Amino acid sequence: MNVIFFYIIAAAILGFSILSVTSRKILRAATFLLFVLISTAALYFLLQVHFLAAVQLMVYAGGIAVLIIFSILLTSNVDFTFEKIDWKKQVFSGLLALGGAAITILTLLQFNFNSLVTKQTVTPDIRSFGRAFLSYGDGGFVLPFEVITVLLLAAMVAAIMVAKKSKQ
Amino acid sequence: MIEGIDITHILIVSTCMFFIGVYGFLVRRNLITILMATELILNAVSINFVVLNKFIYPDVLQGYMFSVFIIAIAAAEAAVAIAIIINVYRRYRTINVENVHDMKY
Numbered sequence: 001m002n003v004i005f006f007y008i009i010a011a012a013i014l015g016f017s018i019l020s021v022t023s024r025k026i027l028r029a030a031t032f033l034l035f036v037l038i039s040t041a042a043l044y045f046l047l048q049v050h051f052l053a054a055v056q057l058m059v060y061a062g063g064i065a066v067l068i069i070f071s072i073l074l075t076s077n078v079d080f081t082f083e084k085i086d087w088k089k090q091v092f093s094g095l096l097a098l099g100g101a102a103i104t105i106l107t108l109l110q111f112n113f114n115s116l117v118t119k120q121t122v123t124p125d126i127r128s129f130g131r132a133f134l135s136y137g138d139g140g141f142v143l144p145f146e147v148i149t150v151l152l153l154a155a156m157v158a159a160i161m162v163a164k165k166s167k168q
Numbered sequence: 169m170i171e172g173i174d175i176t177h178i179l180i181v182s183t184c185m186f187f188i189g190v191y192g193f194l195v196r197r198n199l200i201t202i203l204m205a206t207e208l209i210l211n212a213v214s215i216n217f218v219v220l221n222k223f224i225y226p227d228v229l230q231g232y233m234f235s236v237f238i239i240a241i242a243a244a245e246a247a248v249a250i251a252i253i254i255n256v257y258r259r260y261r262t263i264n265v266e267n268v269h270d271m272k273y
Contacts, residue, residue: 021192136251
């Protein structure tokens with residue numbers, strides 16, 4: 001059952017990501033990106049990391065995808081279709097991507113992951129995430145947590161400053 | 169550990185997703201579609217962190233944590249990038265990377 005679901009999710013991720021980089025209508029590309037992000041959240045649910053799946057759904061699928069669609073509606077005509085990409089660029093970029101993927105996959109297949117597996121487990125539920133975020137002991141993440149809050153605040157202020165109309 | 173699913177299969181899926189993002193980054197000319205390709209790349213990396221943590225080091229939480237931080241940084245990056253794109257559009261009336269070739273000074 002898990003295996004069938006995994007292959008469905010993998011096919012959805014790959015198919016929708018190919019469609020989202022090749023689609024010539026920009027709003028369709030954004031919608032396919034939204035489907036990729038939701039399939040990734042489904043993969044996290046399958047791996048039983050529920051907290052991360054919820055974060056992925058809220059921040060990526062709920063926030064970033066809406067932000068991208070919003071900016072598309074502000075900056076381009078919805079019916080606009082991109083012109084065809086010149087074949088030379090398409091072929092060279094495709095070859096580069098295929099070559100990189102081939103090298104990485106060959107290395108992955110040769111590497112023996114099973115020799116590394118450690119046995120003792122910790123369940124990744126919300127309680128352990130909260131403990132790890134706020135603990136300052138061994139394996140605690142309180143400093144990166146604070147840094148990321150300041151970074152988010154700075155990014156929001158910067159976004160408002162950059163996007164607002166200048167006085168003239 | 170999820171029975172029946174091999175770790176290399178998930179890693180192959182995320183590798184393909186990463187390089188599809190690289191392809192989109194190289195081929196696209198519109199700033200927003202380039203940003204979408206970057207989101208694909210970040211998402212693939214985040215899957216990698218989760219899978220390696222889940223299958224190889226199930227005794228710690230570090231990989232999940234890095235994944236959460238990647239998602240937060242992607243949100244900040246998307247907000248700033250979209251503000252810049254809107255400003256570029258206001259100044260040049262286009263967001264095609266080939267038509268935006270001079271800076272203010």
